[in-house]
């Protein structure tokens with residue numbers, strides 16, 4: 001997915017700070033760290049047990065020198081003026097995705113990018129009545145929306161938010177650039193910049 005973003009791979013090769021927000025067990029953080037040895041990777045999740053697992057994985061993979069995992073919410077992870085901030089399948093789970101992306105904008109370097117990876121969805125329910133969309137709606141109702149509603153704001157974007165609603169989140173957070181970089185039957189990949 002990263003090569004689909006404009007100018008990001010070159011920066012990763014040169015060496016930048018990367019935040020993987022809502023990283024869970026940190027598999028995405030580890031995969032990126034292996035591919036880009038000159039960059040430093042910071043995985044954040046507010047779930048302590050996930051971060052414990054992620055730390056063990058980094059040790060097993062021999063990457064502890066440039067991969068760090070810390071417990072932090074999407075709205076208060078530390079400012080390192082990141083060249084890349086990633087959300088893999090997690091922004092829609094958050095109660096306050098606008099608050100999260102506002103924070104991301106503050107801690108993103110001037111020429112940095114946000115990579116948003118979300119479940120693929122069209123903008124209208126009728127676009128998503130297919131096997132993949134039905135599966136996502138079921139999971140979203142029982143897991144994603146329920147989780148979002150348990151956090152402050154409780155926006156409940158859901159796993160079938162679609163590009164237009166996601167763009168609105170970034171617009172409210174004052175991002176001026178929001179572009180669909182790629183799509184697969186399962187994922188929508190977006191690049192956002194200041």
Ligand SMILES: C[S@@+](CC[C@H](N)C(=O)[O-])C[C@H]1O[C@@H](n2cnc3c(N)ncnc32)[C@H](O)[C@@H]1O
Pocket residue numbers: 021022023024025026027028044045046047050072073074075087088089090093094095151
């Ligand atoms: C569906 S999982 C995705 C995990 C990982 N990114 C992946 O692709 O495997 C969503 C993650 O978002 C995290 N999360 C939810 N709300 C959060 C918040 N407000 N701040 C930080 N992490 C959050 C959860 O703890 C969970 O690990």
